[in-house]
Structures are given as structure tokens and as C-alpha cells.
Amino acid sequence: MNPHAWLAELDAELRRRGTGPETAGHVVAEAAAHLSDSGENPVTVFGRPDSYAAAVIEIIGNRARRAPGPIRLRAQGITKRYRRRVVLDNVDLTVRAGQIAAVVGANGCGKSTFLGICAGLLSPDAGEVRVAGRIGYCPQDGGVADFLRPDEHFVLVGAGAGLSRVTAKERGRNSAAALGWTAADAPTARQLSGGTRQKLNLVMSTLTEPDVLLLDEPYQGFDRGTYVNFWDQLYRLRDEGKAIVVVTHLLNQLDGVDLVLDLTGAAS
Ligand SMILES: Nc1ncnc2c1ncn2[C@@H]1O[C@H](COP(=O)(O)OP(=O)(O)OP(=O)(O)O)[C@@H](O)[C@H]1O
Structure with missing residues (x-):
């Protein structure tokens, strides 16, 4: 060799x-x-x-590896029912700054529901989530506006956190480049491929430099190179002290994460 x-x-x-x-x-x-x-x-x-x-x-x-920092996310006793069906029953998760937690489990076991509750988008029927700092959330699908260009997405998300147009565009383009994607001059989201739309979602979730990053299978449709870049970015963000929760089906990545929450059988 x-x-x-x-x-x-x-x-x-x-x-x-x-x-x-x-x-x-x-x-x-x-x-x-x-x-x-x-x-x-x-x-x-x-x-x-x-x-x-x-x-x-x-x-x-x-x-x-630096020792993990203070607690950034604590979910305690999370229970969620859809009608009479209990999807999550008394689920706990604590994630500190500088840690990656993987949420795993069979299809339909409640991973997206749990992440939605952590993001504050869904209410639990019991339990509570406490978050210290700003949240970034990347949904499994949706999340982009068909008629806007990537730059316009960056400006819109940045405005919510008080970023100038120039800073928002620069940050968005830079983190797109780290995924091997040139976002400048890209067409409206409607014309982007599924994998590229997912890159846009991912870039938006990190744009405001959140302390807690919640990612729901964010790599769907990524080619192999982008997938490797994605995990590299995740490890870098962890090294910078972010607390990360990532829903994943890909068990080969689990030896690189700090915590695993397996929701298989989390329903009662
Ligand atoms: N709004 C809703 N109303 C009723 N049932 C729902 C609703 N949202 C989700 N469910 C059901 O709750 C269960 C958990 O869904 P969820 O999307 O959280 O699972 P998941 O583990 O993320 O699945 P996957 O691996 O397929 O993405 C599923 O059986 C789903 O059909």
C-alpha cells in the first residue's frame, strides 16, 4: 500500500x-x-x-476528548399519546455541552415525536424538557420554502436571531461549502434535489450557532461524500461544545457518539 x-x-x-x-x-x-x-x-x-x-x-x-460541559438539554419522564395509543412512556434523556446523543429504534417507535417534544413543537402528555441556550432544529422533511433561494432562506433565518443579511449569507454559504455544496447562485428550493433540500435544512439549523442541535435523520438523500462531511461537521460542532441529539437508523455511527437512546419498546 x-x-x-x-x-x-x-x-x-x-x-x-x-x-x-x-x-x-x-x-x-x-x-x-x-x-x-x-x-x-x-x-x-x-x-x-x-x-x-x-x-x-x-x-x-x-x-x-474534552470532558463534557454543563447540561444543555434534560428531558424527564416524557410521555406522549396519540388518541389512546401511548407512543412514548416515561422517556428520559440528558445531554451536556460537547456530547452527541443518538436516538435510535424501529420505524414508528417515536423518535421524531421525541425530537419534536425536545424542540418545543409538540407538547408531551407528561414530563418536561429543559433547555439551556438556543435550539437549532432540522426536521426529517419539509422545512424549506419552495419559492425562496438558499441565500434568501439564510437571510430569513438569520433575521430571527438578529444577524445582518451579509453575515447570514456568509455563514450559510460557508456551512454549505463544508457539506460540499455551493449555495451561492443556487436556484429556488423547488428546483433543488431532495438531498440538496436536506442540506439546506441542515445548514439552516446551524446558522444561528445554536447551543443545542436537534437533527431528525438529516442526511437522507446525501451522497457518500456529503454523508462523511456531515459526520465530520457533527464531531467538529461537538468539539466546539454543542449538545447534539441526532435521530439515526445507521448503527455503524454509534461508536462515534456519546449516548444512545433506544426507543424500541418505549411505548407501553
Ligand atoms: N399526529 C399524529 N397523530 C397520530 N399518530 C401519530 C402522529 N404522529 C405520529 N404518529 C404515530 O406515532 C408513532 C411514532 O411516530 P414517529 O414519527 O415519532 O416515529 P419514528 O420513530 O420517528 O418513525 P420513523 O423511523 O419511521 O421516522 C407512529 O406510529 C406514527 O404513526
Whole structure:
């Protein structure tokens, strides 16, 4: 395996295992410097990229991650009924600054309902949610206005938080670029593909730099590159101290998150 391919695989392995982009960058840069100085075969020096990533994480994993901060979201005893049917029965979740919580479970078990309650869009029949700070919410679908361009969405969302038009556009375009999407000059939302509309939703949810980010399967329709960029962004936001709750069906990401709330069987 040539050094370039080996380093790329190491980087991907580190990120897949939940290492933040900054730490992964340091580890890869150090390995690259050693390989370039010695001219040796990477597999001979370090072994396979996945084994090396596992070894590095074992040594630095816990040290590299900052300890979680204060509680940002506390949901206690959440119960929700639709008519006589109990969808959520006494569900608790506490998320601190610098943590990602994944909400998982079978179709229809109440994940979106729970997130909607956390966002304050739905009322629980019992229990309460306390949030410290500003919320950003990305719904599973909907959320965009067909007749507006992405820039106009950014300005509208930014206005709600007192951002100037210029700042709102700049922030929106920058976080779109981090997902590999050029939002400037994009057409109205009606003309965007499903995956791109979902990128727009995601960008809007982070535009006002919320303290608590609630994401309901935000990556639907993303291609593979965007999907990787999405998780990188999530780890970066966690490193910056955001509290994140993400609904996901993709269990391969669960070793990168801090908490898992499995709602399977949450109904009574
Ligand atoms: N407004 C509503 N009125 C009646 N029933 C509802 C309503 N909203 C959701 N439900 C029902 O509540 C249950 C939980 O729905 P919810 O959308 O929260 O599940 P989910 O776990 O997010 O599902 P999925 O994985 O398919 O996205 C489902 O059986 C759904 O049909």
C-alpha cells in the first residue's frame, strides 16, 4: 500500500471511530512526517491503518476528548399519546455541552415525536424538557420554502436571531461549502434535489450557532461524500461544545457518539 492511500485510510478509520477532525489531522500529519522522513513502507512501520487507528485511540482517545460541559438539554419522564395509543412512556434523556446523543429504534417507535417534544413543537402528555441556550432544529422533511433561494432562506433565518443579511449569507454559504455544496447562485428550493433540500435544512439549523442541535435523520438523500462531511461537521460542532441529539437508523455511527437512546419498546 502506498503512503498516500495508507494515510487516507488511517484518516477515514480515525473519523469512523469518532476521533474529532482536529485530533485525526494531528495523528495523520505525524504519521505522514515520519513516513516522508524514513521513506519506509507504512504497513511495515505502523501495521494496517485500522489496527493503527485502534491503537492510537486506545492511547489518546479519552484524553483527546474534552470532558463534557454543563447540561444543555434534560428531558424527564416524557410521555406522549396519540388518541389512546401511548407512543412514548416515561422517556428520559440528558445531554451536556460537547456530547452527541443518538436516538435510535424501529420505524414508528417515536423518535421524531421525541425530537419534536425536545424542540418545543409538540407538547408531551407528561414530563418536561429543559433547555439551556438556543435550539437549532432540522426536521426529517419539509422545512424549506419552495419559492425562496438558499441565500434568501439564510437571510430569513438569520433575521430571527438578529444577524445582518451579509453575515447570514456568509455563514450559510460557508456551512454549505463544508457539506460540499455551493449555495451561492443556487436556484429556488423547488428546483433543488431532495438531498440538496436536506442540506439546506441542515445548514439552516446551524446558522444561528445554536447551543443545542436537534437533527431528525438529516442526511437522507446525501451522497457518500456529503454523508462523511456531515459526520465530520457533527464531531467538529461537538468539539466546539454543542449538545447534539441526532435521530439515526445507521448503527455503524454509534461508536462515534456519546449516548444512545433506544426507543424500541418505549411505548407501553
Ligand atoms: N399526529 C399524529 N397523530 C397520530 N399518530 C401519530 C402522529 N404522529 C405520529 N404518529 C404515530 O406515532 C408513532 C411514532 O411516530 P414517529 O414519527 O415519532 O416515529 P419514528 O420513530 O420517528 O418513525 P420513523 O423511523 O419511521 O421516522 C407512529 O406510529 C406514527 O404513526
